[in-house]
Amino acid sequence: MPILTDRDRAAVRKEFEKLAGPVKLAVFSQELLAGDLCRQNEQLVREVAALSDRITVEVFNPAIDRERAQTYGVDQVPAIAVEGARDYGIRFYGVPLGYEFSNLIDAIIVASTGEPALSEDTKASLRALAADVEIKVFATPT
Amino acid sequence: MRLAQHMAIASDRVRATAIEATEFPELSRAYQVMGVPKVVINDRVQFEGAVSEQDFLGAVLQAVSAP
Numbered sequence: 789m790p791i792l793t794d795r796d797r798a799a800v801r802k803e804f805e806k807l808a809g810p811v812k813l814a815v816f817s818q819e820l821l822a823g824d825l826c827r828q829n830e831q832l833v834r835e836v837a838a839l840s841d842r843i844t845v846e847v848f849n850p851a852i853d854r855e856r857a858q859t860y861g862v863d864q865v866p867a868i869a870v871e872g873a874r875d876y877g878i879r880f881y882g883v884p885l886g887y888e889f890s891n892l893i894d895a896i897i898v899a900s901t902g903e904p905a906l907s908e909d910t911k912a913s914l915r916a917l918a919a920d921v922e923i924k925v926f927a928t929p930t
Numbered sequence: 931m932r933l934a935q936h937m938a939i940a941s942d943r944v945r946a947t948a949i950e951a952t953e954f955p956e957l958s959r960a961y962q963v964m965g966v967p968k969v970v971i972n973d974r975v976q977f978e979g980a981v982s983e984q985d986f987l988g989a990v991l992q993a994v995s996a997p
Contacts, residue, residue: 825953861945864954876938882950891931891948904936910987914941919994921944923934926951926958926968 791828791885792835803893804840807900809873813837814860815847816867829866829883836892842900868892872899886929933986934969944990 792800815833817826830847837843850857850865860869861879868880870892876899884892898904904911934946951958951966961970969986970976971993981989 822953864957870935872939876935876942877945878935878938879945879947880950881947882953884948884950888931888948888950891935894932895935898936898939902939904939906933906936906940906983910937910983911940913987913991914937914944917941917943917990917994919943920972921937921941921990921994922972923937923944923946923990924949924961924970925931925934925946926949926961926963926970927931927966928951 790835791832797835797839800836800893801839803897804842806897807840807842809842809900809902811843811896811900812871813843813845813896814856814869814871815845816850816857816860816862816865816869817847818849818851818865820851821865825883826866829868832883832885832889833868836896843896870895870899873902888927888929891927931967933983937986937990 813833815830817830819826833845837845848856850862864881866883869875870878878895878899880892931948938944938946949957951963965978968976968978971989975989975993977989
């Protein structure tokens, strides 16, 4: 059973017309820790990736691919790292359904273009940051 | 998450992580998530609900300012 409806697919395909460069979705799954959620997450990512030639998917098991998990800084499953020309540090923990789904699609597009939709003032302030910033956003699907 | 991920694109200093609260109850408890979206920056500055780009940036700058 597909997760995305035909309508979802059509809407996302239209959004993906904005994709400007390749995007890699690195998926972290660990059957023993959260089998159902990891399978659902992986399926969702594959369904999304099937909607554009520019998107590739790689699946890792943090228990086996420890170095990768460390490089990506992933310590929970299911997880998705959204990478464009480089790794911008965008991560999704948990299956991004509902409200988070549109954020995943937006993350793919902005990682692909590398052009954030922020004001010039905001971008200048962020460029001037002298310390690392870790933003966690807790959300629910509805 | 939208503003956070755009900020991550804008600066290599910024990382943005979306966490599905119901799937990670321990993490949500640790960060005392009562309402969503809840934003936590550097485990130092936090707020609930949607805010403007300017206010979000203000929270980021507050999180990296000297104590």
